[in-house]
Amino acid sequence: MWMARNTNGLMGIPDELFHWVPGEMVVVVQLPQHRADADDTLDLLVEGVQSQLNACLRPYRLALEVYGTYGRWSEVPTMPPVRRRAFLFGRKRQQPLLAIFFHVRASSRNGAGAGDGDPVPNAITYIQSQLEQLAQVGLHVVSAMPNWLVSAAPLFYGDGGPAMPPRPAPKLDIGFGEGGVPAGWHLSLLEQAGLLNPGGAEDVVIAVLDTAPHPDRLRSAVLRPEFRRNWLLQRLASDLKRGEGLFDIDYDRRYYVTNDVRTGRNAAGEARYYLMPDHGLFVAGLARDVAPRARIQLIRILNDYGGGDLYNLFAALTDLEHDLASKSIGHLVVNLSLTVMPDIRRLPNVWFEQKRQWQNTQLTGVMRMISYLEEGLRLLFESLHSQGALIVAAAGNDSLLANQQQQRPHPPRTPARYPSTLSVTSVNHRFGPSLFANAACMPPLNSGVATFGGDWSGAKDEHGWPDMVRGVYISSNFPEGEQNSSGWADWCGTSFSTPIISGLGAHLLAQGWSAMQVMTRLTTSQRSRGEKLFGSAPDVPSLLANVIRVQQRFE
Secondary structure (H helix, E strand, C coil): CEECCCCCCCEEEECCECCEEEEEEEEEEECCHHHCCCHHHHHHHHHHHHHHHHHHHHHHCEEEEECCCCCHHHHCCCCCCCCCCEEEECCCCCCCEEEEEEEEEEECCCCCECCCCCCHHHHHHHHHHCHHHHHHCCCEEEEEEEEEEEECCCCEECCCCCCCCCEECCCCCCCECHHHCECCEEEEECCCCCCCCCCCCCCEEEEEEECCCCHHHHHHHCCCHHHCCCHHHHHHHHHHHHCCCCEEEECCCCCCCCCCEECCECCCCCECEECCCCHHHHHHHHHHHHCCCCEEEEEECCCCCEEEEHHHHHHHHHHHHHHHHCCCCCEEEEEECCEECCCCCCHHHHHHCCCCCCCHHHHHHHHHHHHHCCHHHHHHHHHHHHCCCEEEEECCCCCHHHHHCCCCCCCCCECCCCCCEEEEEEECCCCCECCCCCCCCCCCCCCEEEEECCCCCCCECCCCCECCEEEECCCCECCCCCECCCCEEEECCHHHHHHHHHHHHHHHHHCCCCHHHHHHHHHCCCCCCCCCCCCCCCCEHHHCEEECCEEEEEC
């Protein structure tokens, strides 16, 4: 389903675009209150739900199979084992929720396979059509959705990912500063106004859900002579080595990733996939620069191509919700430099596979189905937010063509567009909108903010350097073949604006602010207001965002 047709072999051209994993779906059901601690009976719950749903699907020759026993797992012997098939969340709700992953199997009349068509859309449609009947037997299905692809926003290519591939950072003479610390790139906040905590956001956990290197790869990278003067890389490696929780990498302790989802774009904005195992490390380094004492957990839920699906996202987020509920984490920021699902404006056409004007009599059904396709995902984020987590998510990088055609930027992608998340978009070094940046929010919501994330290929800053974010990169080569000689890379995208805001959010949580208060504070402009009684224009009207003014300097 994909093929690499370029000359250097480091970047591939996808043959087909996917939005979900064919043949896989997620069903979210509501449980009685007394099932809030049902971890020990999950297998029985899953079996009961499966049996009831299969009874309603049987007339249509469809069946749900236990996750990890069919589809990709029967075709690819190297698929990782599935440890859990269901995830409990919303434990403090009056009625907690259970997300169950299934394969969908279709059979023809003679009992053989039903062909190459994906049975997921039909299965979801039939389940939705029988919600009332299911409720009458006590099964309350709040959402059934495909196993949406997740991308840092060799079978499935999903749109998303960074705005363009990383490149070598400018080569500068790296001397030593005070205390013998090597000079290097540092982020600085131009308008602090009480944002920074004197303790450096100590005791706040920043969970970065992303790609991640194996810890041994980081340990060996810091020993390379050309990387020994990279202060940020050395700091991350030192924090990891100390083993005190300042920096930890969960590479495969809890979550296994598959290698069949890929994403990315080249410098022209065209669909290209490439290895980006350092995306999460780059993000974590920016968070460390902003919040020097925060406890950063880099959790691998995306593969080395920046791709994944809902399974690891649900696994990681429900585990974090449990950690908050059990008080093993006090203050939590969740950094999501990734996107899920298509652009919400395109979703009806993607799902119904046609572009046309909907008749008035059809609109209610269309809107109900679209809501049903993501309600379980929305509730997942709402539940984590209700536990006090600050969820910071990238708005996405889909707007280059729209800007070139002088159209409005695209709306934020999921999960950035949810009310329970703080959406982050990108501005350039002049604090104007980055050409690729999606809008920060969709009215009537205003829970979005913009900060430095670089700009498109060819844009320069006041020093004549590329207008890019600079961060840690430890791969030997860049996707376009250049050698890595410093451990610093130039990259751009809302992925890299997001950890800056996550770090600032950690500072405010450390000062006793609630997650909602932090969202309000960071999305409210601190500059002079207009005189209109109903409100003032945002700092960047086209992005519907106020700006946190941050610069990156070599010092």
